[in-house]
Amino acid sequence: MNSxxxxxxxxxxxxxxxxxxxxGPTSLRIDAADGxxxxxxxxxxxxxxxxxxxxxxxxxxxxAVLARLEIRDPELAAAIDLRADTVxxxxxxxxxxRTSVIAWxxxxxxxxxxxxxxxxxxxxxxxxxxxxxxxxxxxxxAVDMQVRAMLDTRRAGAAFECGNAEIEKPGRAAFDKLTHxxxxxxxxxxxxxxxxxxxxxxxxxALPGAYIYVFQGxxxxxxxxxxLAGVIAHEIGHIAHRDGTKSVLQTAGLSFLFGxxxxxxxxxxxxxxxxxxxxxSSYSREVETDADAYGVALMSKAGGDPRALGAILTxxxxxxxxxxxxxxxxxxxxxxxxxxxxxxxxxxxASLLNAAEWAALKRxxx
Ligand SMILES: [Zn+2]
Numbered sequence: 001m002n003s004x005x006x007x008x009x010x011x012x013x014x015x016x017x018x019x020x021x022x023x024g025p026t027s028l029r030i031d032a033a034d035g036x037x038x039x040x041x042x043x044x045x046x047x048x049x050x051x052x053x054x055x056x057x058x059x060x061x062x063x064a065v066l067a068r069l070e071i072r073d074p075e076l077a078a079a080i081d082l083r084a085d086t087v088x089x090x091x092x093x094x095x096x097x098r099t100s101v102i103a104w105x106x107x108x109x110x111x112x113x114x115x116x117x118x119x120x121x122x123x124x125x126x127x128x129x130x131x132x133x134x135x136x137x138x139x140x141x142a143v144d145m146q147v148r149a150m151l152d153t154r155r156a157g158a159a160f161e162c163g164n165a166e167i168e169k170p171g172r173a174a175f176d177k178l179t180h181x182x183x184x185x186x187x188x189x190x191x192x193x194x195x196x197x198x199x200x201x202x203x204x205x206a207l208p209g210a211y212i213y214v215f216q217g218x219x220x221x222x223x224x225x226x227x228l229a230g231v232i233a234h235e236i237g238h239i240a241h242r243d244g245t246k247s248v249l250q251t252a253g254l255s256f257l258f259g260x261x262x263x264x265x266x267x268x269x270x271x272x273x274x275x276x277x278x279x280x281s282s283y284s285r286e287v288e289t290d291a292d293a294y295g296v297a298l299m300s301k302a303g304g305d306p307r308a309l310g311a312i313l314t315x316x317x318x319x320x321x322x323x324x325x326x327x328x329x330x331x332x333x334x335x336x337x338x339x340x341x342x343x344x345x346x347x348x349x350a351s352l353l354n355a356a357e358w359a360a361l362k363r364x365x366x
Contacts, residue, residue, distance in 0.1 A: 004076035006030075008038060011067035021069065023079055030069060039067060043084040045157075056080065058087070062157030133190055136245055139274075140209015143248065144193075146275035147207060151199060162196040162216060162365035171196075171364030174357040178229060179212075181352060185302040186236050194232065196364050202316040206235040207278055208245040216365045221316055225353045225361070230299055230309030231320050237294030243287055244278060251277040282323040285332075292336065296343045303349020310337035310344075 003022040008030055010017070019038060022029040028046075030039040041060045049068065051057035056077040058069045071077045081087045152160040159165075163172030175196060183192040192210045199215040206212050212235045214228070222228040238244060251273060283291075292309065299306040318333035319325060353361065 002079070004071070004073045004079075006073070006076070007070040008032075009068050009070075010038070011065040019069075021071065021076065021080075023083060028080065028083075041069075043080075044086070046080070046084045046086050048087045056087070061086070062155055136242070137190060137209045139245070139248070140207055140211055142271050143207050143244075143274050143278060144209065144211045146271045147205075147213075147278055150275055150279060151197060151213070154198075156198065160197055162198060165366060168364055168366055170360035171362070174353055174361040175214075175364055177357065178225065178352055178361070179232060182229060182233055182236060182298060182302050186233075186240060186298055188236070188240060192236070192239075198365055201322065203320065203322050204231050204235050205278065205321050206238040206244055208242070208248055210239050212236070212239070218316075219362060219364065222312060223315075224308065225351065225358045226299070226305040226308030226347075227312035228361075229302070229304045229352055230295060230306065231312060233298040233302070233304075234291050234295035234309060234320060236298060237291035238283075238287075240294060241287070241290060243283060243291070247277055247281065247283070248274040251281070280323045282321065282325070289336070289339065292340050293343060296340055300345050300348060302352065303347070304352050305347040306344035307341055310340040313337055313340070 003020055006019055006021045008017045008019040009015070017038070018033055020031045020033075022031065027040050027042040029037060030041070032038050039060075041058075045061045045063075047059045047061045049057040049059050051070070054072060054074075056071040058071070058080070060067065071080065148160070154160075162168055163175060175194070179192060179194040183194075186192075188210055190210050192212065194212040194214065196214045196216060196219065199213075200217045201215050202217040202221040203215045204212060204218055212232065214232065218231060219228060222231075295309055296306040299309065313320065313333060314337055318330065318336060
């Protein structure tokens, strides 16, 4: 069952429209009778709304318009149920949930035994670098979804990310150019997923699986492209050193690792713990120093000014990540900046972006 008839209300008018629903791999398309595309809803955004028993009523989570879709065909409803975790009429998700609880319990018991024997930090430190890239990417995607939901406190949905609106697109192009240049110099061996999000704090954060969130507040505080690039290069350092993976393993525990092996960690309690860790805890001074050194080396390789990282750190009080303490004029921040400057060779290349690109990037959040 890949398509069927349904009724659509656009949320703006009270008119009911007969539509065709087509089930794609990741989203469902809603087409008007004349073939016009009315909406394309990702399965993960579907919201099941209360309705009489024989009707499946769906909306899109986080959407500003109250559009809804009504499906009376039981076969089509069941086909959507199979694809969308948020819809559960047949009890499929509940059954899968029960199986996963049993698997998680076994995993948790084994983890506890291993942790008691070896100690969790030692295991995390040793296993971190051994986690295969494919699993790290999968774990990153799960943590990313959770972190995004936690960061997006105003429930802006797609608009939480800057650079998608028409007037923001030149900024997005400049940001992508900058991150591609840094990623090419870093040669991480996996694609870098860097985005700008609407958060006022001057922060950035790196997650396992090469995800980087740059907060709008950081772009506002950056005086030039090298300062922004310096912080991103520092974050790439955390990715290259697999610091996120190690800290997630350490705090979410080994059950997370088993979850990865079992192939099921989306929605598990471990993902929530992992996301909270990434957002609230901070790395040790040694880990930060190593990421700074990496950032300096990467900046000079990419042709930027490595000292710019020190300049912006001084301005934002040394806290480049959520969870870090702001230490304005603090000896620790001063020492950190001095170390960065001591490591930095003079800039070697032309500017990372031209003036027009940097101006566009400054306006990436509208
Ligand atoms: Zn850091």
